[in-house]
Amino acid sequence: VLGTTPMAAKRLIVIVLFDGVTLMDVVSVAEAFEIAERFSRETTLGSYEVELVSRDGGAIRSWSGMAVETKPWSQLDGRPIDTIIVPGGGPPERPPVPGDAVAWLRANAERARRVCGVCTGTFLIAASGLADGRRVTTHWQAIGVLAEQFPLVMADADPIYVKDGRVWTSAGFAAGIDLALALIEEDEGHATAVAVAKLLVMFLKRPGLQPQLSALLRAQSADDPDFSRLHAWIAEHLLEDLRVERLATIAGMATRTFERQYTSRIGRTPGRTVAELRMDAAIRLMTSSGYSLKDVARRAGFQDEQNLRRAFLRLRGVTPEMFRKQVDELPASSRHSVSQTS
DNA sequence: TCTCTTCTCCGCCAAA
């Protein structure tokens, strides 16, 4: 490298693949960085180079059967690595932990600034010892197994993603996008991350309608009939008093027991769930109607605009105005109806 | 935007 370079060097993002890898974990992260890279070409920001590697290179057969082309990881020798990303593999309740990949990780983690596990990729990181004493998360179905197999790591079911020192881990599948966005935000700032998110959201929203409950919540309570019913009840009574005490009564438990049971079985606090469900409703109203923000707030159970605004900032990091603007900028074909003002 | 009030959530602990 010659003295002063006007352009920042490309950050090398290494994604480590193995047989049985979950393709979505790979794709969610790779696409996010790819978009960030394209975005950075129009600006002067640093940018990324993504490499998919495996032990021998060549085609890797994913869990779903689709094959991905990779380079042998020996080709990385001598190159500075910025971030190592380990995707998960299927099935999530009994994830594969290939020994050669773990060994490579152990030998090469020192070279990287950050090491990240997506979904059950956390298992490989835990197996390499990099996560000892650190807080990590993984796919919700695997969190118990992780805690059992690796007593030295602190497994946490609550967050979408966790950063503990240089080790980042995320929950299942598409949560890899959230992780990647967080990494991009750390590197390039909030504005770039939001811009990338905006492009990704456009892409992700296309398939269609917002589900009644967020996919995450439904997945989390799928095998828990009590709380699954409670969630449905909450979704139908968003305008009422939904304080924890009330929810406990509905669920037929003492307040303290309810709090504890809910947090440990669902993996998030009751108050957080109420906020999420009201957010779901607000977003649905904003994307399918032309209600004013005041009306959206009222109809989603937030009482007034200030509360709606606070919830958006807390849960999504944007104001309702910013969110609505993004939705309005989507292609008309991906929306149900139009709400246009500006 | 600020202060004041209320609520959430978690540790503690005795009781079941």
Added chain:
DNA sequence: ATTTTGGCGGAGAAGA
């Protein structure tokens, strides 16, 4: 002996 319950208190977050 071990696990679960639920009341209490309080720090800090959320709301008025």
